Amino acid sequence: MSALPYYRPTGNEIEVFETAARLKLPVLLKGPTGCGKSRFVRYMASKLSRPVITVACQEDLAAADLTGRFMLEGGETVWRDGPLTRGVREGAIVYLDEVVEARSDVMTVLHPLTDDRRVLPLDRTGEELAAPDSFLIVISYNPGYQSVTRELKESTRQRFVSLSFDYPDEAVETEIVAKESGCDAATAARLVEIGRATRKLKSHGLKEGASTRLLVYAGQLVTGGLPLRQACEATLVGSLTDDQEMTRSLRELLRSVLG
Amino acid sequence: MAAPTWPPTPQDADKATLEEYGEAARAVLAAETDEEAEHALLAAFLMGRVKRQLTDGVDVGLPLEEVRRPLAGWVRMVSGLDVDIAVNDPACTDTHDIYLPRAVPAPETPEEDRLLYRCMAMVQAGFLALGLLDDKRFLAEIHADWVFRNAWHLLATRLVVRLWSERYPGLRKDFAALPLLDKAGIMRVNLSEVPRRGMPGAFRPLYDGLVRFPTDDRLPPGPTAEDSVARAALVAVDRLDLSTLPGRKGAPLVLSGQARRLREEYRRLRLGPPPLPYVAGVLRPEWILDDLARDLAYEQEWKKGNTPLRSLLKAMQQKGAGGGIQDKLKRAMRPGRVANVPDPADLVTNELQARPEEDGSRQYDEWNAERGHYVVAATRVTEEPAGSGPIESYQRIVDANRAQIDRIRRQFAALRVEERWVHGLPDGTEIDLNRAVSAMADIKAGHTPKVDWYVRFQRQRQQTAILTMVDLSGSTQGGIIYREQEALVLFSEGLRVLGFPHAFYGFSNQGPMACAWQRIKGWEEGYDETVFKRIGNLRPGGATRLGAFIRHAAWSLGSQPQQRRILMVLSDGRPEDRGQYRGSYGVKDTAMAVHEARRQDVHVHCISMDASEGAEEYLAEIFGKGRYLLLDDVDKLPTRLPEVFKGLVR
Ligand SMILES: Nc1ncnc2c1ncn2[C@@H]1O[C@H](COP(=O)(O)OP(=O)(O)OP(=O)(O)O)[C@@H](O)[C@H]1O
Ligand SMILES: [Mg+2]
Numbered sequence: 044m045s046a047l048p049y050y051r052p053t054g055n056e057i058e059v060f061e062t063a064a065r066l067k068l069p070v071l072l073k074g075p076t077g078c079g080k081s082r083f084v085r086y087m088a089s090k091l092s093r094p095v096i097t098v099a100c101q102e103d104l105a106a107a108d109l110t111g112r113f114m115l116e117g118g119e120t121v122w123r124d125g126p127l128t129r130g131v132r133e134g135a136i137v138y139l140d141e142v143v144e145a146r147s148d149v150m151t152v153l154h155p156l157t158d159d160r161r162v163l164p165l166d167r168t169g170e171e172l173a174a175p176d177s178f179l180i181v182i183s184y185n186p187g188y189q190s191v192t193r194e195l196k197e198s199t200r201q202r203f204v205s206l207s208f209d210y211p212d213e214a215v216e217t218e219i220v221a222k223e224s225g226c227d228a229a230t231a232a233r234l235v236e237i238g239r240a241t242r243k244l245k246s247h248g249l250k251e252g253a254s255t256r257l258l259v260y261a262g263q264l265v266t267g268g269l270p271l272r273q274a275c276e277a278t279l280v281g282s283l284t285d286d287q288e289m290t291r292s293l294r295e296l297l298r299s300v301l302g
Numbered sequence: 303m304a305a306p307t308w309p310p311t312p313q314d315a316d317k318a319t320l321e322e323y324g325e326a327a328r329a330v331l332a333a334e335t336d337e338e339a340e341h342a343l344l345a346a347f348l349m350g351r352v353k354r355q356l357t358d359g360v361d362v363g364l365p366l367e368e369v370r371r372p373l374a375g376w377v378r379m380v381s382g383l384d385v386d387i388a389v390n391d392p393a394c395t396d397t398h399d400i401y402l403p404r405a406v407p408a409p410e411t412p413e414e415d416r417l418l419y420r421c422m423a424m425v426q427a428g429f430l431a432l433g434l435l436d437d438k439r440f441l442a443e444i445h446a447d448w449v450f451r452n453a454w455h456l457l458a459t460r461l462v463v464r465l466w467s468e469r470y471p472g473l474r475k476d477f478a479a480l481p482l483l484d485k486a487g488i489m490r491v492n493l494s495e496v497p498r499r500g501m502p503g504a505f506r507p508l509y510d511g512l513v514r515f516p517t518d519d520r521l522p523p524g525p526t527a528e529d530s531v532a533r534a535a536l537v538a539v540d541r542l543d544l545s546t547l548p549g550r551k552g553a554p555l556v557l558s559g560q561a562r563r564l565r566e567e568y569r570r571l572r573l574g575p576p577p578l579p580y581v582a583g584v585l586r587p588e589w590i591l592d593d594l595a596r597d598l599a600y601e602q603e604w605k606k607g608n609t610p611l612r613s614l615l616k617a618m619q620q621k622g623a624g625g626g627i628q629d630k631l632k633r634a635m636r637p638g639r640v641a642n643v644p645d646p647a648d649l650v651t652n653e654l655q656a657r658p659e660e661d662g663s664r665q666y667d668e669w670n671a672e673r674g675h676y677v678v679a680a681t682r683v684t685e686e687p688a689g690s691g692p693i694e695s696y697q698r699i700v701d702a703n704r705a706q707i708d709r710i711r712r713q714f715a716a717l718r719v720e721e722r723w724v725h726g727l728p729d730g731t732e733i734d735l736n737r738a739v740s741a742m743a744d745i746k747a748g749h750t751p752k753v754d755w756y757v758r759f760q761r762q763r764q765q766t767a768i769l770t771m772v773d774l775s776g777s778t779q780g781g782i783i784y785r786e787q788e789a790l791v792l793f794s795e796g797l798r799v800l801g802f803p804h805a806f807y808g809f810s811n812q813g814p815m816a817c818a819w820q821r822i823k824g825w826e827e828g829y830d831e832t833v834f835k836r837i838g839n840l841r842p843g844g845a846t847r848l849g850a851f852i853r854h855a856a857w858s859l860g861s862q863p864q865q866r867r868i869l870m871v872l873s874d875g876r877p878e879d880r881g882q883y884r885g886s887y888g889v890k891d892t893a894m895a896v897h898e899a900r901r902q903d904v905h906v907h908c909i910s911m912d913a914s915e916g917a918e919e920y921l922a923e924i925f926g927k928g929r930y931l932l933l934d935d936v937d938k939l940p941t942r943l944p945e946v947f948k949g950l951v952r
Contacts, residue, residue, distance in 0.1 A: 240382070243382060288372040289372070291372035292372040292373070292374075292376040292379065293375075293379075295376040296376055299376070299471075299473050299476075300380075302470075
């Protein structure tokens, strides 16, 4: 088997996921951006030797985008499977990222797949696809972001086994940043210290603090030869905010931590 | 004492300190018993602080307001505490937020000024991070004894500075640069500027040690007995293991142990009271008292132990009959903050009674611009339904404005961003049959078809919450209130078509504590007879303490889930109420209230019908250029209100 992607577990998430997959129970991953949800899904898929299909949901994504539609091709209408249909046919893990962003009819399509029926009715073609055992739906959701109108409906939420993700604790995050970016441990520790500080600004001017992903980027820039301060400036300041005052706070933070 | 000017020179500061505490010192020396001495000290501490005043026209350095937000963000990040920054002089904290002076002395040297703010803020944050303020009883105790208090503060500040310096190299630089700053001396952040005249020997090494931290070897050599005690205290504090912090237990104990030791030594040497630096400001006395009162009341211990607070209150009751002391204390007790105390009738005096706000009223601070600080809980706003009357009065307004209503409905309908199908897209969720057929025809005819045969469903965009507040003060009597009613009728018709959540409130007050927030249409209320009757029967009367109402409106809007919030203020004159709330006082408080609202992301806009002279100026001062409309003709109000609103949401 090919090498597994690197994933550093932070709790019992692997065990829970494996069990859920075995029992064919759909999984909900909750957590802020860039904390390793996608990486985890890739890792699990690889561990369970199943293909994974990822769909990034946005507000215009409709059920038809997932199931498929008739296309005009060379003068003929041809049915084209959407990613969900393809996933059902192939018995893949289908990962719907930020699912609440999608239009509400998406949920309606998911419902029969996420209870014991495990079927995907295709109205347009009149088919009803039964999902093979290896098919698994995984959705992700960032509870911090949504407005009240974008919360996961109870009837949806309760169809999933949930796993809560958060940024890992200091030591683990340092390990991840060092490993992923190739920077040395001291630099990684500094980056994590700054990153964790920025998370204090959440809902005080920043939507989110720096994610693990962003810290990895900063580390990569350092590995690539950029001085630490500049690497931080480009990621932890520039990518977090455009607001002048916030920028000033973040710069002061860099100055305080880096001297 | 001559009124202090601002900013004070170091000499002024020196003099003020001596004068300020001189009286307390005399009282203490004259006291016959220890208890009396403590009362005298505590009384002086509670009542006798010289406020530095920021008067108009004085040059100042970088005002706090200009750095407040970034500074607050920075403090949150480096301290890890969830605190905000507000205004008070001297710098202090109430354990929730950090308070800093509104400005630092001129000249403006932005880098220096920022450094000063940073250091002041981090000293306060350090007290919180180390858990030094958790034990309110202990704080009350040390505040009754100057020597104890000063020694403790100095040691604590030294510890705080050490904590941050060890943790952050940048902060180490900041604190190291501080003693070199003249301004720091004036603000008394830098202890080297504290007057040394009359300072007992035992304190000198402490001051020096703090200023010249963090290395011991730079302490001045001082082989005297006093020096050695102070030095021992410093060393003990320096040896504290900060790696276990914020452990929130060890540090306060070690500090108070060392401070006690100093006090003993101090007493033994029979030295007079030392001058008090307000380096670490830390807690406003009324806040300590407030928290303490709460604790004590809960435990029903008021009648038992002889706590300094209780003795003090008693002493005041006796001495202060007829004097202003009780009033001051009462005010200091901040009724709003003691809301949960069980029956305070048991307290020493009924005047300390907390007023539960079960009626849903809310208290707001008021900005005293002249003094440069907020007057705490100075106003109270109570919501009540607006007056009612016969439905016919509403009906008459509608009948008289039929044509206008139709026009406004049409206009607002056009504003609506509805859920709708968008046609002619190259990609979408459904196929648009008509276009697909013509594309097929194109293909059959050998043409290249236009790829636009998809349609997509688009959902509704950002919702906006709108609160309209209408002046119902006495001066609206006559023509104005009728135009306001018409304006409400037209505007409500438009808003109903638009479907945005909205509310209408009237406002007028009888003095600061009776601000009536009159519900014409609440957020949740639908348009029914009750609402129509209120709109048709608004009644004028009372004054215009506008600041309080705007604060309340901002709070009300804040409870709405919509991200965009608009506040429309309809008024006919300047903010005015009995007492000092007139002229520039009222204008400045209202301007501050608007400023606060905008910080809470409320768009504030005013339509004024004030025909008096100088209206342009005060409106610009309160609402800012372009954020108000001054009508030259009251009759235009009904049509202008919806128009202004349209301009805001377009
Ligand atoms: N536990 C972890 N093990 C290994 N790498 C991690 C871990 N957590 C985060 N990372 C790193 O962070 C990066 C971002 O993680 P990922 O893309 O999985 O985030 P996400 O949670 O899916 O974010 P989003 O919600 O924005 O899609 C990864 O590419 C990886 O470098
Ligand atoms: Mg992802």
